[in-house]
Amino acid sequence: MTHRFLRLLWRPTALLAATVLLTACPDKKQTTEVEAPVEEPLRKAPVFSADSAYAYTAKQVSFGPRVPNTKAHVQCGDWLISEFKKYGLTVQEQPFTAMAFDGNMLRGRNVVARFAPKAARRVALFAHWDTRPFADKDKQKPNAPFDGAIDGASGVAVLLELARQLSTQPDSLTPNVGVDFILFDAEDYGYDTSTQANLENKLAGSGVESWCLGSQYWAKNLMPANYKADYGILLDMVGAKGGRFSREQQSVQAAPEAVAKVWNTANRLGYSDYFLYQDAPSITDDHVFVNQAGIRCIDIIDHVPYGDDYFPAYHHTTQDNMNMVDRATLKAVGQTVLQTLYQE
Numbered sequence: 001m002t003h004r005f006l007r008l009l010w011r012p013t014a015l016l017a018a019t020v021l022l023t024a025c026p027d028k029k030q031t032t033e034v035e036a037p038v039e040e041p042l043r044k045a046p047v048f049s050a051d052s053a054y055a056y057t058a059k060q061v062s063f064g065p066r067v068p069n070t071k072a073h074v075q076c077g078d079w080l081i082s083e084f085k086k087y088g089l090t091v092q093e094q095p096f097t098a099m100a101f102d103g104n105m106l107r108g109r110n111v112v113a114r115f116a117p118k119a120a121r122r123v124a125l126f127a128h129w130d131t132r133p134f135a136d137k138d139k140q141k142p143n144a145p146f147d148g149a150i151d152g153a154s155g156v157a158v159l160l161e162l163a164r165q166l167s168t169q170p171d172s173l174t175p176n177v178g179v180d181f182i183l184f185d186a187e188d189y190g191y192d193t194s195t196q197a198n199l200e201n202k203l204a205g206s207g208v209e210s211w212c213l214g215s216q217y218w219a220k221n222l223m224p225a226n227y228k229a230d231y232g233i234l235l236d237m238v239g240a241k242g243g244r245f246s247r248e249q250q251s252v253q254a255a256p257e258a259v260a261k262v263w264n265t266a267n268r269l270g271y272s273d274y275f276l277y278q279d280a281p282s283i284t285d286d287h288v289f290v291n292q293a294g295i296r297c298i299d300i301i302d303h304v305p306y307g308d309d310y311f312p313a314y315h316h317t318t319q320d321n322m323n324m325v326d327r328a329t330l331k332a333v334g335q336t337v338l339q340t341l342y343q344e
Contacts, residue, residue: 045342048334050327056157065145067133068106084113087167101191101210108185119178124232127155128187136195138317147321154239184214215286219293231258232297234287243329246280251298266336274332
């Protein structure tokens with residue numbers, strides 16, 4: 001996940017701290033007050049199934065690491081498209097080719113699946129579906145591919161379960177907005193200066209960020225054409241044991257109302273142990289490029305509340321496997337996003 005990809009070390013000084021921004025590193029930590037909206041009663045929403053989301057996570061992992069240019073990547077992409085179509089969504093593929101930081105040409109494809117495509121008001125839900133090709137933070141196997149059960153599969157799994165839930169509701173019980181599920185590819189094939197300083201970043205100086213290649217392509221070639229949404233929510237690393245979600249700074253700056261909606265909804269549902277009223281430094285993730293495309297987007301990403309590292313210990317290691325997946329975390333995120341849609 002997002003980012004999971006890029007990510008640098010965040011070393012706070014007296015808990016508030018200066019942050020060094022590298023590719024995928026957090027900016028200086030700030031505290032921003034987000035005004036809570038006037039509360040309205042919670043509307044009736046479907047029950048998000050953590051078991052179903054867990055099964056979707058396991059299915060993706062069963063293909064193997066979803067690294068671009070591999071058989072597992074192609075097979076998983078085909079399966080994702082078939083699942084969205086099975087639920088009656090309108091599906092479009094956006095193939096693209098992009099050069100990675102190491103010079104490899106990656107064959108990627110973004111996937112756009114639309115629920116209630118004729119609805120004028122829309123909310124966009126994003127995740128990345130690829131996995132990083134090397135566990136460069138793993139002390140024993142830094143060159144090994146890894147499952148990406150959390151970093152990649154968990155966010156996609158939540159979106160698939162949301163799509164399934166919406167598709168089973170009668171018209172009288174669907175939300176008052178259309179929902180677009182947008183899966184980005186080639187997000188996690190980026191250059192990490194903290195682990196790959198011995199390698200050359202061939203994209204340096206090109207104007208192309210080495211992370212988030214799929215969302216960069218989508219932002220410049222919107223699909224559907226001239227796409228608009230009221231706001232967007234990116235899910236990245238949303239299924240781990242002990243997962244915690246702070247209010248990422250760029251999210252607060254770009255879409256404070258959406259941050260307030262999501263975090264306040266989580267609190268009202270009883271998930272305040274997961275969605276912390278705590279600010280986190282900015283991170284380079286897919287939401288950055290969505291915002292650049294003119295769609296206000298926030299990032300729900302697992303951020304360590306305390307300690308020196310921005311990312312949890314499993315990030316970009318072989319520990320990112322099904323043993324790390326927690327149904328309770330999937331439930332907290334999935335039910336919160338589902339309720340947020342029904343509050344519109």
